[in-house]
Amino acid sequence: MNNVLSIQSHVVFGHAGNSAAVFPMRRMGINVWPLNTVQFSNHTQYGRWTGSVADADELTRVIEGIGAIGVLSRCNAILSGYLGSPEQGAAVVEIVRMVKAVNPKARFFCDPVMGTTSGCNVEPGIQEFLVSTMPEIADAMTPNHIELQKLTGRTIETVDEAVAACRELIARGPKVVLVKHLIDKNSRADTFNMLAVTETEAWFAQRPLYPFARQPVGVGDLTSAIFLARTLLGDSVRGALEHTLAAVNAVVRTTFQAGRYELEIVASQDEIAYPTERFPALGVDSE
Template sequence: MTRDRDPVSPPVALTIAGSDSGGGAGIQADLKAMTAHGVFGTAVVTATTAQNTRGVEDVHAVPADHVASQYDAVVEDFDVGAVKTGMLATAPIVETAAGLLARRPAPVVVDPVMVAATGDRLLSPAAEAAYEGLIERATLVTPNADEAAVLVDEPVETPADAAAAGRELVARGAGAALVKGGHLDGDAESVVDTLVIGDEEAAADPTVRRFENPRVATDATHGSGCALSSAIAARLARGEHLTDAVAGAIDGMEAVIRRGYDVGEGPGAVNPAAFDGGA
């Protein structure tokens, strides 16, 4: 006996990011977070990495023209409701992404993957400089404190610094900036994330909004930035207001970190499947 097909038609989001062979971050984490929010995830791979829970051993960037080909293939077939960018690897890829996204009306979440957990810079000076053009296209940019310091060329060590950095990023063209607070004070019992909203949004919301949540006592935060930015993009693809999308995604991160994966010989990784999706 055959059965009738009963398909679903979820919103579609796109991640433009690198692949993590260890499965904890990058494209792999992005797609898990999107699925957890009931969104169909599509992907443009910018680089492949040889990594696991202990660290990164090798990175191979994809040619920029192939990044463009992947992007064109996706948008020609899918109604993409939101885009997020992660690891972009090289200046030509950053510039290519900025040019491609300039043609799209969909919201864009830029997660500027620039600084490793060790504090090492991941991009060349040329690639860091190329982010100026991408920030201008961003509906939201989501740096951690170290990345915000690189972008604005000022130290970011306190929530007040985070607000100042967010205002600067908005002044440079971003619609809004979420400066993540996980790196601000590792000994604090709570994490303070700072959202700075541009003029268009400010009519309905405060210019600066802070989200304070208990810190989870763990070093297993690999993939947390990917999961958060992808969750925000998924919520935007579903049509949520920017502030609601940010608040909902941040609220879900406690479970994503607390219920993280204990796999491999390193600290482990976050669990994007733990998002409740907010649906």
């Protein structure tokens, strides 16, 4: 069985960070080791929350403890998301090195959460750390549109421009870039776009964009987790993209139909594992 070390935020109420990522991965047959960067009462887009940020040294000490009992080599992948401080970013880099020292085949998937959506708060310095450091460390990155622009210093308006930006990022280190939400000026306003790019492949896919009064939080965390899980389970880049888009669509559709703000992840669990509605990915020629 594949084991994923998931280093993200945790909210007691609702679904964001590990609270959106752990259960879906487990439902797909992936064993998850959650390591929480923060513990908050709820996600920050409510505008108020309580809780605390984990000490960066505590994160590395936890992993040292796993190493001390001789099982760290069983870790197949690391997934990082919301960071509570720049120091935690440095701890994540150290943890990745610790895991790869005992399992060189382990892969690091970085979800570079920069607080670019309204109401999503990250501490000063985190964005700069993600831009300057993570591309050289990560095996895969899963930015959204704005994060991809910040990672590459580019303005992106089309699919071709996004592919070029992803390839620029790939030249720094990661083998694959998943753009969790791509804003394409040529696409219809009622579509939600995703893009997966490697050095030699580029796949573009769309699902419906549901007209929420306020968009639910945690969709990006859910997306990164499912894409990682499907990759570990042996899907091609195209296959992982198609499964991810279909599974996330099922969760978002169920949430919209229920009139909820928090993601209906548990209610959608069967569709996460075996989505019934699929959306074909199309190859992109950006030359």
